[in-house]
Amino acid sequence: MALSTDDRRREVLRAIVADYIASQEPVGSKALLERHKLDVSSATIRNDMAVLESEGYIQQQHASSGRIPTEKGYRQFVDQLHNVKPLSGPERRAISSFLEQGVDLEDVLRRSVQLLSQLTRQAAMVQLPTLTVSRVKHCEVVALSQVRLLLVLITDTGRVDQRNVELDAPVDDEDVARLRDLLNSALVGYTLTEASARLGHLAAEAPADVRQAVIRASTVLIETLVEQPNDRIILAGTANLSRMAGAVSNTLPVVLDALEEQVVILRLLANVPDLGNVSVLIGDEIENEELRGASVVTAGYGAEGATLGGLGVVGPTYMDYTGTIARVAAVARYVSRVLTGE
Structure with missing residues (x-):
């Protein structure tokens, strides 16, 4: 069945865009007939091209040259891509x-x-x-010395941040383990924005004997969570x-x-x-x-x-x-x- 006039012109535009993408050379009516099975006369193609040009889909750079697509023509081409060929x-x-x-x-x-x-x-x-959609997966606390800790914050999107914390008093292994548990209780499962707010409360409510370590660690983590560019x-x-x-x-x-x-x-x-x-x-x-x-x-x-x-x-x-x-x-x-x- 023969295409309607509008369908045929869309097919002519599609062919012009495809040929220009392939060659970056202006496309003429003769080339279209040779490369595409449009099943119409050269006069019909020239008329279709004249209409497409008047409607702003294609343009002629020089009087004797073929046509090239306009941005409007590319948009029409893209909008007609109902089925994109899958990759091999x-x-x-x-x-x-x-x-x-x-x-x-x-x-x-x-x-x-x-x-x-x-x-x-x-x-x-x-x-x-x-950061708005990242959630904390885990916070690891590693003692580098009695007064220096390494915090490793891991999110569910795979982001990993490492920060050093300088303490004002020594901590032992048991304190490090308690600090790790306290931090994770405030962080795990929460978005980074939520976790930052929870850390503020944690620092105020922490047990007295590890409060200073919690405050130091929380301060560093809040800076990481809030100020780290996302x-x-x-x-x-x-x-x-x-x-x-x-x-x-x-x-x-x-x-x-x-x-x-x-x-x-x-x-x-x-x-x-x-x-x-x-x-x-x-x-x-x-x-x-x-x-x-x-x-x-x-x-x-x-x-x-x-x-x-x-x-x-x-x-x-x-x-x-x-x-x-x-x-x-x-x-x-x-x-x-x-x-x-x-």
Whole structure:
């Protein structure tokens, strides 16, 4: 059955976007007929291209050249991607194997951005888990000497913080064990914000003979919980942008400067979609002005329905959206699996 006029024009737009992504060369009507089975005359194709241009989906850079997609055209293309081609078996196994070799959460996330930058040939970014959803898993207390302790705080997102505590009086092994139990009674199972408040009460209510040690340890832990930055970003593959043609290379210094600003990346990752979904921002849809010559694809990672952070890539508007969306989604999914031990 023949396509309706609107369906055919959507197919023509899809073909133009796909060809331009593959070649970064303007696409003409003759090339479309040769490469795609559109089953219409060249005159019909030229008419469809004229309509698509008048509607703002494609544009002509020079009078004698073919057409290239506009940001509106890319958006239409992305919105029509109902089924993204899944990764191949070898690709999935390679991602899983590489991430599972991570020694802790930060190593897993560092590996994830390395993978994304290699798989997509774009700049990749990941945000370390936010403190608001992290819960304390355990606090270990190790006596380095009679007046110095090592506190090791471990969260359920894999974050590990180590801090030294200087005491004003010696403690023995029994005191260290009591201190460990007291701290864990206030910390384990609570979010870091909740745990910080509970430590304040613990210091006031602790047994007199270990109160000073509890106060010293609690003060250090509160500083770790409250003041430790929770918005660290890991970047990889920014050099890939230097090989891009078109809008990104024309504004490359501005884009690279923007990527160096942690607050810019945090804004990109602040509103990642629910787990299992992928967000695509194209050109002017990006809040940051310096990145409006680019496109951003992001996804969230997490565990038990809670999004712990975001990851994604920044690349040109002519990026391979189908492949990029699939790879960002896959890496986010595997990071989540590593976190939950599945």
